[in-house]
Amino acid sequence: MTVVEPEVMPVRPRHTELWARRAAPTPSTAVREIFAAAARPGIISLAGGNPDVGSLPLDALGKSAAAIIAGQGSRALQYGAGQGTEELRSQICTVMSLEGITDADPDDVSVTIGSQSALDTVTKILCDPGDTVLTDDATYMGALGTFSVYEVDVQPVLTDSDGLVPEALQERIHTLRGLGRHVKFLYTIPNFNNPTGVTLSLERRQQVVDICRDANILVVEDNPYGLLRYRGEALPAMRAANPLDVIYLSSFSKIFSPGLRLGWALVPPHLKQRFLIVGESSTLCPPAFNQMLASAYLRDYDWQGQLDISRADYRLRSDAALSALSETMPDGVTWTRPEGGFFTWLTLPGSVDTRALITTAVDAGVVFFPGAAFSPGTAPSNQLRLAFSALSPGLITEGIHRLAPVLGRL
Amino acid sequence: MTVVEPEVMPVRPRHTELWARRAAPTPSTAVREIFAAAARPGIISLAGGNPDVGSLPLDALGKSAAAIIAGQGSRALQYGAGQGTEELRSQICTVMSLEGITDADPDDVSVTIGSQSALDTVTKILCDPGDTVLTDDATYMGALGTFSVYEVDVQPVLTDSDGLVPEALQERIHTLRGLGRHVKFLYTIPNFNNPTGVTLSLERRQQVVDICRDANILVVEDNPYGLLRYRGEALPAMRAANPLDVIYLSSFSKIFSPGLRLGWALVPPHLKQRFLIVGESSTLCPPAFNQMLASAYLRDYDWQGQLDISRADYRLRSDAALSALSETMPDGVTWTRPEGGFFTWLTLPGSVDTRALITTAVDAGVVFFPGAAFSPGTAPSNQLRLAFSALSPGLITEGIHRLAPVLGRL
Incomplete structure (x- = not known):
C-alpha cells in the first residue's frame, strides 16, 4: 500500500x-x-x-524633531490626552478657517490617527448593522472598507460633474425611508473627490445640507484635499454655515505628512463626548510626539x-x-x-x-x-x-x- | 405676565x-x-x-529622529504598509524571544497603535453583540472600555495570588456553555496584572491554555509589562508553547515610549489576514516615522x-x-x-x-x-x-x- x-x-x-x-x-x-x-x-x-x-524642508524638520525630544522628551514620549494637545487643536482651527470655518472651538476638535480612525469612530457611534449610509458615486475605498466592517448598507447617490445631485439625494432618502431603512449619514468628499476628482458646486453645498437636515440625517464631510486647489475659486466647507449638522473630517496627510498619522474631526457639541470616549477605546490617544512636530510645523514654518x-x-x-x-x-x-x-x-x-x-x-x-x-x-x-x-x-x-x-x- | x-x-x-x-x-x-x-x-x-x-537618552534619540527625517524623510513621512515595516516586525520577534517566544515569524506580526488598537481589532473580528469574553478579576480598564463598545458580556473569573484559578475557569466555561453563551476568548494579563500586580504561576499558564483549547476558546495574552520584572524568575509567555491558540499582544509603551503609540499583535496564521484587513479599516497604517525611530532604538542603542x-x-x-x-x-x-x-x-x-x-x-x-x-x-x-x-x-x-x-x- x-x-x-x-x-x-x-x-x-x-x-x-x-x-x-x-x-x-x-x-x-x-x-x-x-x-x-x-x-x-x-x-x-x-x-x-x-x-x-x-x-518638505526635511533638514529643518529633523532639527525640530530633535529639539522636541531633547527639550520636551518627557512630554513628547509620554501618554497624552485622548482628544489631542490643546496647541494642535487650536492650530487646526486656524487651518480650518482657510476653508471658511471661522467659528470652530478647539474643544470640539479631536485629533485622530489620520482621518481613517475619525471615520471609523463616526461609523462606530452611529451605525448598527443594516443601517444605511449614503455616499457620492463613486467614493473613497478606505471608507467603503470601514462601512463594510460595520455591516453598513452603502447607497451611492447619483453624482455628476458638479458633484452629488440634490434631487437624486432627496429622492433616494424618500425611497429608503419608504422601505423602512435607517439612514444615518451622508458621507461626502466635496472637494476633488477621491476617486473622481469632482467638486461639489457652491449652490449644491447648502442644498445638500438642507436636504439632510430636513431628513434628520447627519452630513459627514471629508475634506483632506480642500487646501490643494490649483484651479478655480475656493468654496467654503459645508460645515462652515452648518455647525450643528455636519461632522467635519480632515487630515495632515495631504497638506503635510501621512507618515505622522494625524487627522482630526470637528464634531458638533451634542455629539462630541461619545465621539471622544468611543475613539479612546480604539486608540487611547494620538501620538504626543507627532502632534508636537505638527505644531512646530504650523508654528515655526511657512507652511502656507x-x-x-x-x-x-x-x-x-x-x-x-x-x-x-x-x-x-x-x-x-x-x-x-x-x-x-x-x-x-x-x-x-x-x-x-x-x-x-x-x-x-x-x-x-x-x-x-x-x-x-x-x-x-x-x-x-x-x-x-x-x-x-x-x-x-x-x-x-x-x-x-x-x-x-x-x-x-x- | x-x-x-x-x-x-x-x-x-x-x-x-x-x-x-x-x-x-x-x-x-x-x-x-x-x-x-x-x-x-x-x-x-x-x-x-x-x-x-x-x-531615556533624550539627546541621542533626538539626533536619531533628526537623521531619519533628514536622510529618509520621503519614507518616514509617507504612507507605509498596514502591517508595519519589515525591520520593526523582525525586531519585535527578537523582543518576544526574551519572553520565551522563539518561533515567531515577522509575517505573523502586525504593528498597531499601541496594544489598545490591537485589542480593538481582536474584539472587532471575534465578538458579536452579546458574545462573552472571560477576564482576570480584576482587569485593565481600557480593555473593559473596548469590550463595552462592542457590547460584549464580560465575565471576570476568580483570580488569586497565583493569578487566574484554572478550576474556576473550567467551571465558568461549563456554566456559560450550559446557558447557551458564545464564549469567544479569554483576555488575560499574566505578568504583573493591571490593576492587581499579580502574576499567573508557571504551572497554571499551560493549564489555562489547555482548558481554553479544549473548549475551543482563544487566549488573548496581553503582556506589556513582562520585561519589567524586578523580583523572582522570568516565566515564559503563554504564547511560547502554544502558537495556534494564543493571540499575543504587547507594546513599546512600557519598555520604550507610549508617546510613539506603537504596539503589536502576534496572530496565529489562520487568523492573521482578517486581523490585518479589519485593522487597516480602523487606522490604515501605523506611523512610518515612529516605527523607524523605534527600529533605530532597538538597533543602535543599548536598549536592554x-x-x-x-x-x-x-x-x-x-x-x-x-x-x-x-x-x-x-x-x-x-x-x-x-x-x-x-x-x-x-x-x-x-x-x-x-x-x-x-x-x-x-x-x-x-x-x-x-x-x-x-x-x-x-x-x-x-x-x-x-x-x-x-x-x-x-x-x-x-x-x-x-x-x-x-x-x-x-
Missing part, C-alpha cells in the same frame, strides 16, 4: 466558528494585489494617491508658502495627465478635469470591466485602480482612477502613453 | 435617534474626573500608570541596558510603596506584592465602596483608582489600585502617608 502524503496546507482553517459576523466573509485581496503590482520594478504606478513629501509650492507641483502633474490623456486616449474614453487634488477619473465606452484590464496594464508597465474598488459590492465598472500626485510629469506622461494601447485594444 | 427665560442649555440634545446601540448609553465620566483631579497642583497621583520616560535601569528604578519605587504601606496602613487592609510592573492592589475590610473615598483623598492631596473601574458594571468594590511607576520613591512614600488616614477613618 502506498501512503499518499496529504498536501501541505500552510494555513489550516481553525476557530472558524469564532469569527464575529462582521469578519466572517473571506476578505478580498484585490487592493493588496494592485499595491503589490505597483511596487514591482519598472512599473509606473498611477494607483496609489500618495502625496509628494519630498519638497509650502502649500503654494505643493499646489503648483500638483497643478503641473494634473496638466501632464490631462495633456497625455488628450493626446493618447482612444475615441469614446472620457475623463474628469480636477480643480485640485490628486485624481482624474476615466470612463470607458461600453460594458467593459476595468478589473479585467489590470493584468494587461501591468504587462505594459503601468497600473491604476479599477472603478469597482470605489463602489460597494462587486459589480463591474467601466471606470478607473488615475492618481497623478506621486509622480513627476514625465513619468505621468509615460504612464498614460503605456495605458492608452491597453484601453485602445478593447 | 412675567416671561421666565428658560435656562441656557449649553448642549441641546439632538440627533439622539441616530446613535448606534453601542453608543446610546450615556458615557461615564468617572475616569476623566479622576485624571482631572490628578492633574491639580499639589496632588500626588497614584492613579495613572505612566512609565518613566525621563531616563536601558531596561536594566528601568527595572532597578521600578523596583525602588515598588519597595518605597510596599514599605510605606507596611508603616501606615490600618489593620485589616491588605495589598499585593508585585514581582514587576507598575501596580499594587489594596483590599479594604468590610463593604466600603472605594469610589466614595476619592473626594476625601483628593482633599488630603492624593488620588488613586477605585477598584470598580477594573470590573464590568457598576458594582461597588472595596479594592483600589496604586500606581507607583511615575513618581520618585519620596513622593510615593508621601502619597501613601496622605492616603493612610483617609482609609483609617472608615
Whole structure:
C-alpha cells in the first residue's frame, strides 16, 4: 500500500466558528494585489494617491524633531490626552478657517490617527448593522472598507460633474425611508473627490445640507484635499454655515505628512463626548510626539508658502495627465478635469470591466485602480482612477502613453 | 405676565435617534474626573500608570529622529504598509524571544497603535453583540472600555495570588456553555496584572491554555509589562508553547515610549489576514516615522541596558510603596506584592465602596483608582489600585502617608 502524503496546507482553517459576523466573509485581496503590482520594478504606478513629501524642508524638520525630544522628551514620549494637545487643536482651527470655518472651538476638535480612525469612530457611534449610509458615486475605498466592517448598507447617490445631485439625494432618502431603512449619514468628499476628482458646486453645498437636515440625517464631510486647489475659486466647507449638522473630517496627510498619522474631526457639541470616549477605546490617544512636530510645523514654518509650492507641483502633474490623456486616449474614453487634488477619473465606452484590464496594464508597465474598488459590492465598472500626485510629469506622461494601447485594444 | 427665560442649555440634545446601540448609553465620566483631579497642583497621583520616560537618552534619540527625517524623510513621512515595516516586525520577534517566544515569524506580526488598537481589532473580528469574553478579576480598564463598545458580556473569573484559578475557569466555561453563551476568548494579563500586580504561576499558564483549547476558546495574552520584572524568575509567555491558540499582544509603551503609540499583535496564521484587513479599516497604517525611530532604538542603542535601569528604578519605587504601606496602613487592609510592573492592589475590610473615598483623598492631596473601574458594571468594590511607576520613591512614600488616614477613618 502506498501512503499518499496529504498536501501541505500552510494555513489550516481553525476557530472558524469564532469569527464575529462582521469578519466572517473571506476578505478580498484585490487592493493588496494592485499595491503589490505597483511596487514591482519598472512599473509606473498611477494607483496609489500618495502625496509628494519630498519638497518638505526635511533638514529643518529633523532639527525640530530633535529639539522636541531633547527639550520636551518627557512630554513628547509620554501618554497624552485622548482628544489631542490643546496647541494642535487650536492650530487646526486656524487651518480650518482657510476653508471658511471661522467659528470652530478647539474643544470640539479631536485629533485622530489620520482621518481613517475619525471615520471609523463616526461609523462606530452611529451605525448598527443594516443601517444605511449614503455616499457620492463613486467614493473613497478606505471608507467603503470601514462601512463594510460595520455591516453598513452603502447607497451611492447619483453624482455628476458638479458633484452629488440634490434631487437624486432627496429622492433616494424618500425611497429608503419608504422601505423602512435607517439612514444615518451622508458621507461626502466635496472637494476633488477621491476617486473622481469632482467638486461639489457652491449652490449644491447648502442644498445638500438642507436636504439632510430636513431628513434628520447627519452630513459627514471629508475634506483632506480642500487646501490643494490649483484651479478655480475656493468654496467654503459645508460645515462652515452648518455647525450643528455636519461632522467635519480632515487630515495632515495631504497638506503635510501621512507618515505622522494625524487627522482630526470637528464634531458638533451634542455629539462630541461619545465621539471622544468611543475613539479612546480604539486608540487611547494620538501620538504626543507627532502632534508636537505638527505644531512646530504650523508654528515655526511657512507652511502656507509650502502649500503654494505643493499646489503648483500638483497643478503641473494634473496638466501632464490631462495633456497625455488628450493626446493618447482612444475615441469614446472620457475623463474628469480636477480643480485640485490628486485624481482624474476615466470612463470607458461600453460594458467593459476595468478589473479585467489590470493584468494587461501591468504587462505594459503601468497600473491604476479599477472603478469597482470605489463602489460597494462587486459589480463591474467601466471606470478607473488615475492618481497623478506621486509622480513627476514625465513619468505621468509615460504612464498614460503605456495605458492608452491597453484601453485602445478593447 | 412675567416671561421666565428658560435656562441656557449649553448642549441641546439632538440627533439622539441616530446613535448606534453601542453608543446610546450615556458615557461615564468617572475616569476623566479622576485624571482631572490628578492633574491639580499639589496632588500626588497614584492613579495613572505612566512609565518613566525621563531616563531615556533624550539627546541621542533626538539626533536619531533628526537623521531619519533628514536622510529618509520621503519614507518616514509617507504612507507605509498596514502591517508595519519589515525591520520593526523582525525586531519585535527578537523582543518576544526574551519572553520565551522563539518561533515567531515577522509575517505573523502586525504593528498597531499601541496594544489598545490591537485589542480593538481582536474584539472587532471575534465578538458579536452579546458574545462573552472571560477576564482576570480584576482587569485593565481600557480593555473593559473596548469590550463595552462592542457590547460584549464580560465575565471576570476568580483570580488569586497565583493569578487566574484554572478550576474556576473550567467551571465558568461549563456554566456559560450550559446557558447557551458564545464564549469567544479569554483576555488575560499574566505578568504583573493591571490593576492587581499579580502574576499567573508557571504551572497554571499551560493549564489555562489547555482548558481554553479544549473548549475551543482563544487566549488573548496581553503582556506589556513582562520585561519589567524586578523580583523572582522570568516565566515564559503563554504564547511560547502554544502558537495556534494564543493571540499575543504587547507594546513599546512600557519598555520604550507610549508617546510613539506603537504596539503589536502576534496572530496565529489562520487568523492573521482578517486581523490585518479589519485593522487597516480602523487606522490604515501605523506611523512610518515612529516605527523607524523605534527600529533605530532597538538597533543602535543599548536598549536592554536601558531596561536594566528601568527595572532597578521600578523596583525602588515598588519597595518605597510596599514599605510605606507596611508603616501606615490600618489593620485589616491588605495589598499585593508585585514581582514587576507598575501596580499594587489594596483590599479594604468590610463593604466600603472605594469610589466614595476619592473626594476625601483628593482633599488630603492624593488620588488613586477605585477598584470598580477594573470590573464590568457598576458594582461597588472595596479594592483600589496604586500606581507607583511615575513618581520618585519620596513622593510615593508621601502619597501613601496622605492616603493612610483617609482609609483609617472608615
